[in-house]
Amino acid sequence: MEFSLHDLQQLDKSFRAQLVNSLSGYKSANLLGSQNKDGKTNLAIISSVFHLGADPALVGFIMRPHSVPRHSLENILKTGCYTLNQVNSAIWQAAHQTSARYESDESEFDMVGLTPHYLNGFEAPFVAQSHIKYAVELQSTQTLVNQTELVIGEIKHIYLPQNALMPDGFIDLATADTVAVSGLDCYSTANPLGRLSYAKPHQEVKKLTRSGEVIQN
Amino acid sequence: MEFSLHDLQQLDKSFRAQLVNSLSGYKSANLLGSQNKDGKTNLAIISSVFHLGADPALVGFIMRPHSVPRHSLENILKTGCYTLNQVNSAIWQAAHQTSARYESDESEFDMVGLTPHYLNGFEAPFVAQSHIKYAVELQSTQTLVNQTELVIGEIKHIYLPQNALMPDGFIDLATADTVAVSGLDCYSTANPLGRLSYAKPHQEVKKLTRSGEVIQN
Numbered sequence: 249m250e251f252s253l254h255d256l257q258q259l260d261k262s263f264r265a266q267l268v269n270s271l272s273g274y275k276s277a278n279l280l281g282s283q284n285k286d287g288k289t290n291l292a293i294i295s296s297v298f299h300l301g302a303d304p305a306l307v308g309f310i311m312r313p314h315s316v317p318r319h320s321l322e323n324i325l326k327t328g329c330y331t332l333n334q335v336n337s338a339i340w341q342a343a344h345q346t347s348a349r350y351e352s353d354e355s356e357f358d359m360v361g362l363t364p365h366y367l368n369g370f371e372a373p374f375v376a377q378s379h380i381k382y383a384v385e386l387q388s389t390q391t392l393v394n395q396t397e398l399v400i401g402e403i404k405h406i407y408l409p410q411n412a413l414m415p416d417g418f419i420d421l422a423t424a425d426t427v428a429v430s431g432l433d434c435y436s437t438a439n440p441l442g443r444l445s446y447a448k449p450h451q452e453v454k455k456l457t458r459s460g461e462v463i464q465n
Numbered sequence: 466m467e468f469s470l471h472d473l474q475q476l477d478k479s480f481r482a483q484l485v486n487s488l489s490g491y492k493s494a495n496l497l498g499s500q501n502k503d504g505k506t507n508l509a510i511i512s513s514v515f516h517l518g519a520d521p522a523l524v525g526f527i528m529r530p531h532s533v534p535r536h537s538l539e540n541i542l543k544t545g546c547y548t549l550n551q552v553n554s555a556i557w558q559a560a561h562q563t564s565a566r567y568e569s570d571e572s573e574f575d576m577v578g579l580t581p582h583y584l585n586g587f588e589a590p591f592v593a594q595s596h597i598k599y600a601v602e603l604q605s606t607q608t609l610v611n612q613t614e615l616v617i618g619e620i621k622h623i624y625l626p627q628n629a630l631m632p633d634g635f636i637d638l639a640t641a642d643t644v645a646v647s648g649l650d651c652y653s654t655a656n657p658l659g660r661l662s663y664a665k666p667h668q669e670v671k672k673l674t675r676s677g678e679v680i681q682n
Contacts, residue, residue: 249630251623252585258520259634266634266677268519272597273551273619274645274655275515276490276636293592296515298527301611302485308609310515310525334490340658341670348664352498360665368469382488383622387487392525393605393617394518400610406468406488416481417476418648421491427658428491431635432488433673434660437665438491438645438653441557445650449576453558456650 266431274428275425277335279343280309281364281373282323289364289373292320293343295429297332305366305403307332315394316420320351321389321397323440329371333378336425340435342377357448368405379424382406416460418443423458475596483648491645494552494652496591498581499540506581506590509537512646514549522620524549524601530612536569538606538614541606545603546588547618550595553580553642557652559594564681596641599623606681633677635660640675 254265275295283289300306309332311321324330335343342360350359357373359365364373370383384401392398412424420440427435442463443456455463475566483518492512509652517523525547528538541547543555551562559577567576574581574590581590587600609615628640644652659680660673672680 249627250624253621256620256623257520261520263634264522265519266631267623267636268522269516270634270638271522271549271623272514272635273493273495273595273643274491274518277495278490296511299489300527300609300613301529303474303478303637304611305488306611307489308527310517312518321483327522332488337658339558341661343533344661345664345670347664348668350666354666362509365667367597375636380488386569388610392615394521394523395515398615400468401540403473403485403488404470405605406473406484408466410466414483417480417488418651419484421487421647422653426490427656429659430638430655432637433492433662434675435658436639436655437658438647439656441554441644441652443648443651444561447562448570449565449567451565458651460584 252406261413270431274430274436277343277427277429279333279335279346279375279378280320280444281331281333281375282320283314283327283372284323285326289355289357290319290323291346291362291375293335293346306387307401307402307403310399311397311399324386324399325389327371330384330386331370331374332384333374333375333381334426336379337427337437338425339377340427344433344435367407370405379418380408380412389390414459416459420458475506487648491647493642493650494560494646495594496550496552496563496595497537498548498550498592499537500544500589501540502543505570506572506574507536507540508547508563508579508592510552510563515616523604523617524620525615525617528616541603542606544588546599547601547603548587548589548591549601550592551643552596554644554654556594557644560633561650561652584624587622597625597629597636597643616672631676635677637675
């Protein structure tokens with residue numbers, strides 16, 4: 249079945265939001281940790297974190313104009329630092345609950361039952377219950393076409409469980425129990441189909457083990 | 466375990482690329498279809514498509530400076546249009562193979578065995594084997610901090626299987642067999658944990674069926 253531009257424009261607002269949010273495919277599920285100058289913490293689920301570069305290690309995310317994480321953006325602009333914490337299947341419901349519109353004097357950590365955690369003197373809180381997390385220093389923000397905000401930062405320190413790190417640097421997100429988001433509100437764990445070798449023209453790609461070794465047929 | 470900024474800077478380049486690419490979490494897997502003014506087609510797998518807005522329906526993606534999709538970017542800048550096609554578990558290996566550095570006179574469609582498909586007169590090829598796909602008109606491009614290119618477009622026409630569309634507009638990506646990417650080369654299908662109701666302060670979120678109905682406890 250299909251939706252033309254005309255159909256899209258005629259749709260009920262909530263139906264259209266569900267539909268269009270599903271189109272990009274699976275999205276990363278991360279908790280954005282920040283705090284203000286007085287140490288008041290804030291936590292917001294975001295589904296738009298994306299890789300920008302490995303050296304320097306840069307990561308971007310999008311903040312919607314009137315979305316809940318507006319307190320997060322204020323904190324980030326004032327302190328210049330934040331944390332990103334992958335959501336796993338033990339905390340997916342608490343993570344979703346952070347999207348409620350709490351007052352600025354209510355910390356989402358307290359409201360949803362997650363634990364703020366400070367590591368190596370970094371001035372933004374991590375989520376104790378998250379397995380893969382990293383400290384990020386703000387590099388730039390810019391407003392895009394529809395008043396969404398693109399936030400880019402540099403990764404300064406990474407924490408992860410040893411058993412999820414493979415010998416070639418790949419992190420096995422399935423071992424770390426990381427979840428993905430689809431649409432506005434659906435959460436999933438993953439069933440790995442496999443890893444594949446670096447693709448070269450006129451050569452068939454090979455399946456790899458999760459450790460990155462070629463599987464012999 | 467942990468990696469400090471100093472550790473990151475000392476890492477082998479390929480290890481660092483694997484590690485940092487894994488940090489964002491699960492990524493969307495899409496095939497970017499385009500063609501030049503002579504109708505020569507191009508197809509490239511990208512893992513950075515993200516939702517930007519529902520009305521107008523806007524979608525963004527990132528192109529790395531020296532990555533393979535450079536032919537795609539040239540096509541998009543010249544024709545102003547492209548398609549995005551979700552990768553599913555029947556075509557994940559062919560999709561990965563499009564990342565090989567083919568010559569500009571070799572179409573990835575032919576090289577990897579996927580079928581170009583034209584719909585409703587749109588001047589960019591869809592992937593026949595993809596279940597969820599849409600026509601996109603270029604709106605803007607801009608160069609970001611590390612010479613990556615941010616490409617933003619407006620969704621003009623959507624195609625999807627009827628059985629994947631839920632009554633509230635949510636597309637069940639598991640039914641459509643869509644896959645996610647993690648790191649540089651790992652592909653997974655999804656195990657839905659469930660959908661959750663819109664979060665409100667001081668109220669517990671409720672689990673929803675895939676159709677969006679509240680599950681009564």
